[in-house]
Amino acid sequence: MRQKIWISAAFAALLLLGILGSVLVLRKQEADRVEIVQDGTVLYELDLAGEEDRVFDVEYEGHVNRIEIRDHRIRVLEADCPDQVCVRAGWLDSAAPIVCLPHRLVIQAAEKEEELDAVAR
Numbered sequence: 001m002r003q004k005i006w007i008s009a010a011f012a013a014l015l016l017l018g019i020l021g022s023v024l025v026l027r028k029q030e031a032d033r034v035e036i037v038q039d040g041t042v043l044y045e046l047d048l049a050g051e052e053d054r055v056f057d058v059e060y061e062g063h064v065n066r067i068e069i070r071d072h073r074i075r076v077l078e079a080d081c082p083d084q085v086c087v088r089a090g091w092l093d094s095a096a097p098i099v100c101l102p103h104r105l106v107i108q109a110a111e112k113e114e115e116l117d118a119v120a121r
């Protein structure tokens with residue numbers, strides 16, 4: 001009887017590890033796809049894995065966020081917003097989006113709806 005409990009406990013632990021593992025893998029894949037959203041509208045959807053290094057400007061009512069893509073990462077290089085929160089945020093990581101409140105700009109990991117569907121099926 002006791003052994004049976006151990007076996008089901010071990011099985012449950014394995015199952016949990018499997019779920020955690022697939023969640024981690026999914027999140028890692030998502031980190032390559034980012035979207036740049038301004039005022040609720042998606043301006044750019046980028047696959048960082050396939051992006052060349054470059055710098056480009058996103059304008060908002062005469063103000064500018066200069067965005068840099070380098071080594072398949074993305075950040076706000078410079079901006080003329082008063083708080084500079086977006087610049088200080090540095091490179092985007094999948095956990096936290098880069099937000100420029102004064103310019104209503106968000107750079108965040110894109111959600112992969114196709115993949116989520118595939119998992120649900």
Ligand SMILES: [Zn+2]
Pocket residue numbers: 079081083084085086087099100101102103
């Ligand atoms: Zn800013």
